[in-house]
Amino acid sequence: MLTDEVVKEPVRTRPRRVWRRRLATAVAVLFAAGTAVRLGGLESGVLLVPLVSFTPYFGVAALLMLGAAALVRSRAAVAVMLAVCVCLAWLVLPRALPGGTDAATGRPLRVLTANLNGGRGDARTIVDLVRTLNVDVLSLQELTWAERDRLAAAGLETLLPYQVTKPETWGPVGSGVYARHPLRERTGLFQPVGHHMPVVEAALPGGAVEVVVVHPVAPVPSTVPEWEAGVGTLPPAPSTGAPRILAGDFNATLDHAVFRRLLGTGYTDAAAATGKGLVPTWPMRRIPPLVAIDHVVTDGRARAVDVRVLDLPGSDHRALFADLRVRS
Known part of the structure; x- marks a missing residue:
């Protein structure tokens, strides 16, 4: 078998x-x-x-x-x-996690920052935001002479009568700051690398607050070293003197090491502190915004209780509003 x-x-x-x-x-x-x-x-x-x-x-x-x-x-x-x-x-x-901002105390300071896209940002929208949000200080980047005239015609100087502006005829270089209270321009605090970055002291009730309009160049292939120098040379957070606020288009996110080093000197990012640090501000063109490069940062004597990211017609950036509390 x-x-x-x-x-x-x-x-x-x-x-x-x-x-x-x-x-x-x-x-x-x-x-x-x-x-x-x-x-x-x-x-x-x-x-x-x-x-x-x-x-x-x-x-x-x-x-x-x-x-x-x-x-x-x-x-x-x-x-x-x-x-x-x-x-x-x-x-x-x-x-994305708020840091207990409800307990913040101090003098209120409402800051709005906006990149005007070479003077293309809608002036009436800016003025409406200033009025609706009761803004105390307005930081503007890419301010042109024509845009400054449009802002005046829309009534900005009635709401914020004090200004230090450095507009240009065209392009991204111009900047300016408007305020509800008297301003005094400061010089010699740092050497800006990039666009105009005026520094002012705002005479707020209870004591002055220092505001720096921030706008280094964008890190495109030909300007990466200049961009890094522009962020790296911003003034560190002070522990004495007037509290300092940096507001503007940093062209940097919280993931860039040079920006984190700046924060490490004693600054706090207002959006991250209120759980809004992942809300993107740029670009606003043919695609939805992807990254957060517009910031309001404060030294240790100020704290954010609210942050809002707002659309601005005509601009490739969204505006950023921060409601702060400042301790003397």
């Missing part, structure tokens, strides 16, 4: 599954490298400086990659992506 013998071949992992796991691990390593750049503040050059602006979106992509790694059952990729997701959550999520 003949017996058929069944020869069993050794079970082999399918080549396609192996390559999927290897690919998942390789992509996870790339995510880890990107996270290390952000953690270490290692961004430099024309590629990484713009890319680090999108760290919050990188975090969303990391979550999706974690799910993909789990689907292909790559233990190495899952382990790496879990570490990446924890790090990115630690970096990004605090900006």
